[in-house]
Amino acid sequence: MSNPTTQKADAPEQAPPQAKPQVLEEDDEFEDFPVEDWPQEEAEQTNGSKANDGSEHLWEESWDDDDAAEDFSKQLKEELKKVEASA
């Protein structure tokens, strides 16, 4: 059965190693919110977003790279030209 005295003595000794892995994994756990409910205004960003009508530009839809001067493109272009010349 339980032995309150040894249990008390053991507890602080076990605490430190326990602290470390928990800190590492804390990041991955979706914590409970300290408040139950809030109005939508409190969910919206205050800085910046209001200035642009709340439609801050968060996602880039056009990201295709048309820059022929970029290193990878430049080399690829030269390589393809070489073949054209030799063909």
Added chain:
Amino acid sequence: MGQTPVLDQFLGSLQELVQNRDGAKVQDFLQLEPPLSDIYQRMVSELRHHYAPGFKADTELLQRCEPLVPRSKGGSWTAFPTFVKLYLIFLRDMNTDNLLETYNQLKALLNQCVLALGDSQMGVVVLPTVLYLSKVLAKLAMGLDRRPDLIAHIRRMEGLAAQDESIEKVTLVEKSANVVREAFIKCLTDRTGTPGPTGKPEGKRIGIYLMANLCLKLLFQCGKLRNAEQMFASISAQSPPLAYFPASQRVTYLYYLGRYLFANNLFFPARIALQAAYDQCHRQAISQRRLILSYLIPCNIILGRFPSQALFQRPEAQGLAEHFQPLCRLIVRGDYLAFRQHLFLGSPTAQWFARKGILFTLRNRCETLVWRSFARKVFMYGGSYGGPQAQAQKGPPPVLNLKKLVVAIRWLQTQHASSGNGTANTMAASNLYGSQVVSEPTDLDYARLEGADGRASPATDQEILGKYGDFLAPDGFYTEEGRPQPNLPGQLVDGDPEENYGDYELNPYAYDFDDRTEIDASVMQEIESIFASLITQGLMGGYLLHREPRFAVPGAKIKGILPTGFPNVWQTISARESHDSSVPGWVQPRAPTVVGAAGGGRVINLAGARPVGLQ
């Protein structure tokens, strides 16, 4: 009586609270997490003194608890006194030296409380208690899951084998999820008031998402996402709209729902759920917002939308750029070998993605986009479309000779090999069989095949039989007619290995390696299939010509050659998917409809209808 003043007072007050149906206070009364306050300590010592463990004490305790239930109910709510009895026994016997036992007792206690929750009249009184116990149980199970060493000594004492440990430790969390799911079902199926998707969260239904969220947390922790499927289906069928529940529950639920959909490759609805979770999350809840973002971002990337600088500059996005920005850059660049290298299992980036559970999804889904960028660049710099004047007149459509792709792939492979950052991937050019474009690690079973002729390296027959005996000489096999046939031990079922197959070509990848054209033909096949797949997905616009392999882009005059041949990824996918804005598992408030109007979009359930003439 009189010897246990604290217990008497405790039961008296509890009875009053039950009579007043004050669920919150009942929960507050049933404390069990150490350290217990002084008054509870005193009650525990009374229990230990007057009700020492044993059958007799248990019966007596139950008798003490029976008056807790209102007389008018005629004792019909018997689950509650039994629950309180278990609670008192739990307090009396709690032994934090044996956390495994504590876990089992706590689970039994919660089980009993869930039974009490099932009562149609009184059940709702214990809803806060069920939630509280579920949280304590979840915390303990997840704690033990992370620190199996805390109960390792108990397992050893109980003689549980070391190899069982991994199975058992997962089961603790899963077992907890199963109990919590029972509570969830009790909440969801409460018939008081107006139930169903048109109803309001009243009675036990206020607990639907509290219990669901806790259950989902546990299921995600133990990696049993499959088990969540039924929950989402039940919610879709029976829950009141999510919008009627408090923000904390909505955000948590949408986060888990989004992750579940993401894990099931349903990226479009996953994005809607995660975006809604992000939009509704309190702006100061940085840790939650960050977790939502770490799934919302990859979801958008897969759908062809990249996070902006503005997003990365938000406080909750701190540190996320270092993981996602290089990935986006590689997709834009189109260097598929660098992409594979980047997400190679050993790399630090890959480890971070793996911990989040998104590595394989990113690898598989983003590689499609990388190939699109690569093809686009080769088309830009190697395609023939005769300049802007030619486009205006009638003429052959712009084309890309796929031989240019072969050149580009060979060039890329040499680049990587010479830069020395070569994993097996860059060595694909010298593959003897399989892909000439990428290279996969050799299957262990084929690891001993050596040499271009693919013959096994020298090994004794004994060695080969020892390793492959179950395949070469099994205990039995099926004949050509499909009848099972026992086999003599050690007898080769496929006949004599020395038989001469010289007249047959047995190697499916039998290239003549002196003939480059043959190898290039195999590269070409791979390129054609990659292009065909991109065209099928709508990520490339045009058609393939096979005899002299080319990719042609017709009808490019209106939008331009590149936008036609390589349409915008996000616009393509969202145009295809957005016709259905509903997200499975997310109950939306119904648009008001005219009740009683004939037809009117009403769905008639024919599940119970029988064909004419049948009984």
